[in-house]
Structure formats: structure tokens, C-alpha cells
Amino acid sequence: MSGDLRVYWDEKLLSYDFGPTHPLNPVRVDLTMRLARALGVLDHTEVAGFTSAGDGLISLVHDRGYMEAVKTAGHALKPDFRYGLGTADNPIFEGMHEASALVVGASVAAARAVWDGEVPHAANIAGGLHHAMPDAAAGFCVYNDPAVAIAWLLEHGAHRVAYVDVDVHHGDGVQKAFYDDPRVLTISLHESPRTLFPGTGFPHETGAEGTAVNVALPPGTGDRAWMRAFQGVVPQLLEAFRPQVLVTQQGCDTHVQDPLAHLSLSIDGQRAIYAELHRLAHETAGGRWVLTGGGGYELVRVVPRAWTHLLAEASGRPLAPQTACPEDWRAYALERTGEIAPKAMTDGFQVEVQTWGEGFDPANPIDQAILATRKAVFPEHGLLPV
Template identity: 40%
Template structure:
């Protein structure tokens, strides 16, 4: 079965304001890059549906959904905006917020249904990945938590066990806490330690409670972690988790803000990691979940130099295409180079002239290895 790509231009309308770092123009850039390179065609693209209030309420409280709807119509008081997290610098309210957020959730659920109804075994919806939203409060650029909704939707509608994989630089807190006492949805998050980074959670000792104890797995890695250490921790721990949990389907969140050029985090990954991450997830899906893999986007705030090239690798992995090298398509460069206010990348792979040498490389790698060993010990218990 050929993979499918969920997209339309309506998904670009999830936009807080013109200066906010969360900029969905990255969706169009990625889609255009794949199209101009000949890797994405009209027959691959599925138009998303809009999530219903009932689907949103799988995770979010009815009063919160109504608050989001009212805030999008400028009908919520300042006190209520603050109560629901809709007045912060990170997550301010915007016009027609409910409708635009429901469209984003609907895109993720479209990808879920394509895979779970066997229309395909792999589907990508880059508009999703908003993993910080809580049941009754917006947080960290996220209003509705499409990833948590998707996990609950799979569990309820299809009765399947879900492995949620989160490789965003920020801990997937909203998803973790939603399922912290559950044993049918395992949340796995590898992220920069919360010592200096939002949301400050995601320690290795956060393992779940009650029936969910052991079904939360966190790999907090040190600031300035580079490719080799990240990939060792990721690959070794993830396969152990899969073997232990035996999921029916994988849902992966693919934030690319751990890249060394991302302005909002302190990790030092390059295109090497973003070539390998989705290809390893595909390998795991083909080996352990009969190929069933749903992927969404996530963080990524350097929309010119990082996101389009890194996110493209997810689709290429789904299609079993090796990571390309050399020049990006001329049509793509001509279309966007003049709009870019920074040095426009012209190659698929990173050039590393601006990569800063890390003086604590050995110490950082040893610290990450110690975290990995602790997680392996937990898995063996």
C-alpha cells in the first residue's frame, strides 16, 4: 500500500499573529519542496476533514471547547481567557480559533482513519503534533492536543494499543499526563532535559501511575547533544520499548526543533539525525506493527533553513526513498529564495560551516548513556 499525505491550504490558517514563532507556512514550504522534487503527487494527497466536538471531547473538557469557540469570536472575558490559557504570549487567542484548531485535529484523525481502516499502512499529517495542550487549558503554542485525541480515538474506536513516539526537543507533556494511568497507550518522549527548557517536565523517573506504571518512558538528554549520542539513545531504547509493549500501531510526533539551527532549543542535531529518525521508525513499524505508522509534525521554528528539508524526510522514509543529496529542485529555490531573510539552503543535506563545536561532547554523551542505561533497567524490571 502506498503512503498517503494529508494536506490542504486550510491548515495554514492556524496562526496566532504575524510575529508568533509558530508559523504554519512551513507546511506549504515542505509540501512544495516534495512536489517540486517529484516525490509528492496529487494522487498521494488526501483532503482532511474537520474534527467534531465529540471527537475533541475525547481529551478536552466541554467547557474548554466552548471557551475556545467563544475566544475565537472575541466573546470571552479577560478572566476567562486567563483561566483557559488563551491570553498568554505563547498561546494567545485568535479569530475563529476553534474552527481552525478543529481542522488541524481533523487532519490528524483523517490520517488515523486511513491507516486503521486499511486504506494504507502509513499516513502523514504534518499540520498536527500539538503535544502541549491539556484537557482544560492551552499551553506552549497548542490549543487542542491532536496527538492525544488521536491516541484516544484509536483506543476507543479501533480497540488497539498505541505507541506514541515523540522526538520533539520539548517534552510531550500534554500527551503524557493524559494517559499517565493507562496501560493501553504508551508514551515515549526523547527530549532536551527540562532543566533549562519548557515545559520543565519529562524526567526519567516519570513512569506513570496505577495501571499505567511503566507505560510512560522519558529520555531527557543533555543540552548540546549531537547526532551520534541522540541516535544511540533513541534507537536502543525505542526497540526495547516496542518489544516490551507490543503495540498495534505507532503514532509519531516529529518536531524538528532539536536541530542546531533552531532558535528555541539547545540541542545540536543535524540533517543526519532527521534522515535516520523516520527511517528507523519505519523499520520498527514494518517489524512490529504490520507496517502501521501514523506521523504528525510538531515543533520547528526555523521555517526556511530547517523545517522543509527535515520534514520531507518523513515522507521519503514512508515511501522507502533514500535520503537525497545534492541540490534542492531549482523550481523550489527560485520560488522562495528571494522571500527568505536568512541564507537560503540549496542542498538537501546540512552544510556545517555554522555548526559550533561542542566542548563537553564526551561528558554529554556519557550523561546520555547513563540515562539510557537507567531506562533499559526499568524495561527489564
């Protein structure tokens, strides 16, 4: 499988920073890029610069009044709770608009490069801020960079874009942006909204012509069950929809060690997810793949390894799970965070992919979740729900 990945990166992306005690610490992105470099992943990948998103671009999704509030709050350092600015989740920081516009600029640059045929795959690992609403900040997200990237694609001629979100939290902001637009298929696999923020993402949220798809998984879901849910929903819908571009959000807070959620995936399971998304980009979207980061709050042991695997997979040169984490990188991680980094790029698990229909158990909560989603949306796409 070919790679040809372009990564949009600038250290200025680390300025998206809510402060040292906030869970979304930019050190996780710094450690990811350093690990990817140390392991040679970026030796076979073009790393490119980009321009910050202007107001006209951001306004493809966000209200002008909200944008002005973000600018004002970030300069005056005063909260504006009307717009979700200054809450515990979204505290004010200096230059908030400028930092957020950089994230949007990188994701739109990735979408533009893929749409224009410059590269088949393009990434903004600092992106994936999927909770931001058109008129409010939410869930650590000020501007919704994946939604703006999708809106840019629609503005430039795309008429079928698929978005697949594997973050542990529902991709509510992206769903809302395109809920009534059948040109965009949004698929989110996440922990049940009954147990986790943002409290949305039930199967009955189906959007226009069944193009909002939600798989709500019970707490404790591990690698094998998560992959079963993915296989029971995502490939069939992408094959039916035939997107011109696949946009994905790879939040790695599904990991068992993540402090903010309750799923139980391993690094090895996440690595398997990335391989499946890569395969589906080629099989259903002509290889056109725009990928972003997302959530992930175990800053040293999880995020850098997960997203380095993601970049390696997208480059066409996946890393062996047993690959050692370089000692100089581990020393840097210890210096920066005081935490001991893992020695290898694996958690030591073998991940089996079980397809839907194998051993279906109507009493199993995973199978119940899969079936609820299939019944809600499959008929809209000409697919049998069972």
C-alpha cells in the same frame, strides 16, 4: 521497504496562525509541502482531503468547558487566562477553534485510514500539537491532535497503541492524556526538563505499568549521541509492547540551528531518525504508522527539508542526502520570508548508529540518561535494565 503513504492536506491548515511574530509560523508547513511537491515526493503519494473534527471527537481528550472557551476567545478576540488563552505562547486569533479543529481532523483521518487498512502509513504534517492539555492551551498548542487520534484508535478497538515523540520538548500533553492507561505506551526523547520547557519528562515519570517513558538528554546532544539514546530505549520497548499502531511526532526543533532549544542534531541525523521509525513501524506494528509534524522554528533552513525527508521516507522512496533543493522553491522561500534557502537536502554529515552496550561509559551524561530511563521502566516490560 514498502511505502504506500497518504498525506492529509488542505491549505486551510495554514489558518492555524498565531501571527507573523510568533515562532510557530505556518510558512514552515507551506514551504514543506511545496518542497515535497517540487522534489516529486508527492508524485508517489496520495494527497487526500479530510473533514474538520467535531466537538464529540475533540472531547475524547478535551473538556467541554475548555472547548467553549476556545470558541468564545476566537470569536470575541478576548483572552481567557484560566485556560491558557491569550498568553505569549498561545495568543488569541480569529477562528482559533476552527483552525485547531482542522488540525485534529487531519490527524484523526490519518489514524482512521491506517486502522481501517486503507493505507499502511498516513501523515498530517501540520499536526503534532503535543503540549495541549485536556483543559488548557500550552506551548503553542490549542488542541492535542495526536492525543485525540490515539483516543479515536482506542474507541475503535485498538488496545495497544505506541506513541514516540522525537520533538526537543517533552510530549507532556500526550503523556498526561494516557498516563494512567496501560493500553498506550508513550515514549518521549527530549532535552532535559532542567533546561527547557515544559519542565517535565523526567525518567521517574513512568505512568501505568511503566507505559510512560522519558529520555531526558543534556543540552548539546548531537546526532551520534541522540541515536545512541534512541537505540538504547525505543526498539526494545516497542518489541516488548508490540503495538497495533505506531503514532509518531516528528518535531524537528532538535536541530542545531533551532532558535528555541539547545540540542545539536543535523538534517542528516533527523533523516536517520525517520528511517529508524519507519523500520520499527514495520517490525513491531505490522507497518501501521501514523505520523505528524510538531515543533521546529528554523522556518526555511530546517523544517521544510526535515519534513520533506520524513514524507519521502514514509513513502518508501527516501531522498538522497545530496539532492539539490529546486531553484524555483528557493526563489519562493526568498520571496515569502526574505531568507536564503539551502541549496541541498543535507547538512553534510555522516550519521553513525551506535547501539547500546557498545563502549558504555558510566561517566558520560548520555549514557547516564539512557540508563536512568532503562532502570525506571525496563523491568515493567520484562526487560533487563543493563
